[in-house]
Amino acid sequence: MHATAAIANLARRLNLYVASLSLSGAPRIVPIGDSTTQVGPDATLRLSLTDLGGTAAGRYPGVTGAAYYVEQMLTADLFWPDRERGGDSVYARMESADALVDALARLELQVMDYSADPRNPTAVDGAWYRTVNLPSVRDLGTVDGFDRIQITALIGWHMAHADAA
Amino acid sequence: MPQYVSVQLDEERLRKRLTMATARLLPEQRDLVVRKTALDVVAETVRALNGVPGHPKRVDTGRYRAGWRMAAIYARLPGAVSIPGVRSHDPGNPSLPSDGIAKETRGRGSFSVTLGNAVEYATDVEDGTSEMAPGHHLKRALRLAERNLPDDTRSGVEKALTDAGLVGVKGRG
Numbered sequence: 522m523h524a525t526a527a528i529a530n531l532a533r534r535l536n537l538y539v540a541s542l543s544l545s546g547a548p549r550i551v552p553i554g555d556s557t558t559q560v561g562p563d564a565t566l567r568l569s570l571t572d573l574g575g576t577a578a579g580r581y582p583g584v585t586g587a588a589y590y591v592e593q594m595l596t597a598d599l600f601w602p603d604r605e606r607g608g609d610s611v612y613a614r615m616e617s618a619d620a621l622v623d624a625l626a627r628l629e630l631q632v633m634d635y636s637a638d639p640r641n642p643t644a645v646d647g648a649w650y651r652t653v654n655l656p657s658v659r660d661l662g663t664v665d666g667f668d669r670i671q672i673t674a675l676i677g678w679h680m681a682h683a684d685a686a
Numbered sequence: 687m688p689q690y691v692s693v694q695l696d697e698e699r700l701r702k703r704l705t706m707a708t709a710r711l712l713p714e715q716r717d718l719v720v721r722k723t724a725l726d727v728v729a730e731t732v733r734a735l736n737g738v739p740g741h742p743k744r745v746d747t748g749r750y751r752a753g754w755r756m757a758a759i760y761a762r763l764p765g766a767v768s769i770p771g772v773r774s775h776d777p778g779n780p781s782l783p784s785d786g787i788a789k790e791t792r793g794r795g796s797f798s799v800t801l802g803n804a805v806e807y808a809t810d811v812e813d814g815t816s817e818m819a820p821g822h823h824l825k826r827a828l829r830l831a832e833r834n835l836p837d838d839t840r841s842g843v844e845k846a847l848t849d850a851g852l853v854g855v856k857g858r859g
Contacts, residue, residue, distance in 0.1 A: 528740075558817045558818065558819075559816070559817055560816045560817075561816065567819065569814075569819045569820060570740070571740065571741070571820075571822040571825070571826055572738075572739060572740025572741065572826075573826055573829050573830065574830065576833070592829070593740075594822060594825065594826070594829070596814075596819075596820050596822065598814065598819075598820070600816060659813075661813060664815060664816060665815060665816040665817070666816075667816055669816075671813060671820070673822075673825070675829070
């Protein structure tokens with residue numbers, strides 16, 4: 522399988538990218554693929570992906586195989602304990618959301634192949650994950666004792682599939 | 687840094703694309719494209735709820751899913767038919783006639799179809815909760831519909847009409 526076709530590579534890349542950001546309040550991150558369902562008790566950032574399919578896009582340079590332009594929706598859910606749960610910052614979650622939007626709006630990450638050695642991934646020449654829209658931000662109000670902000674961003678890239686032998 | 691905003695762009699983007707794609711059509715053709723697009727959004731939402739790659743099945747009693755089908759039927763969308771058993775008959779969570787919402791708005795040179803789902807936990811299924819990741823079935827469907835809309839070109843519009851099986855375009859002058 523070509524490295525661009527592995528969603529696991531995308532998930533790892535995005536998880537590491539978000540983990541590298543300095544976010545106000547330092548929320549605990551529930552990464553893409555983590556089956557943890559319960560957020561909190563402290564500030565939590567939950568990441569998830571939604572598959573949006575793709576369209577045929579010819580051949581992939583340097584690879585014998587078909588290319589598709591594909592998109593995934595990255596959702597970053599910020600949960601902040603509300604006042605009754607001891608939340609003490611009105612602005613921390615907004616600042617955290619601002620930083621996330623800023624980081625996602627200019628997202629341009631080279632595809633990395635983690636399959637052989639996750640600790641020493643190899644860069645895939647000419648392949649990039651990019652944001653294709655200005656991330657959308659919604660304040661979902663207080664839910665289950667948490668003030669919640671949801672940020673969604675569309676990530677697009679070209680995926681290669683090797684020809685059948 | 688972008689300003690902090692609270693806005694959902696999916697619907698607005700689709701609306702703009704739809705306006706562009708139908709700008710040169712006769713009113714009857716425009717209405718058909720709008721209805722077809724609305725049906726596509728409902729169909730893709732239901733398909734994702736039933737489970738597609740990347741979207742685990744999110745159906746328990748089926749009431750939320752049925753709400754979308756009811757909305758499509760209320761709006762008299764082409765291809766939306768009442769299927770026996772489509773509604774939830776779970777005694778703890780039965781379908782209500784008010785679960786589906788449909789509204790048509792016709793103005794001077796404009797036509798819109800608004801569909802809604804009034805099931806009380808609809809936003810929980812779509813946006814998730816503190817214990818459940820978002821499903822984003824509707825957002826996915828809006829994005830796919832937007833992507834499938836043709837550009838504002840004669841050939842694009844003709845292709846859309848032909849693909850949809852709504853209008854025969856052969857021989858148009």
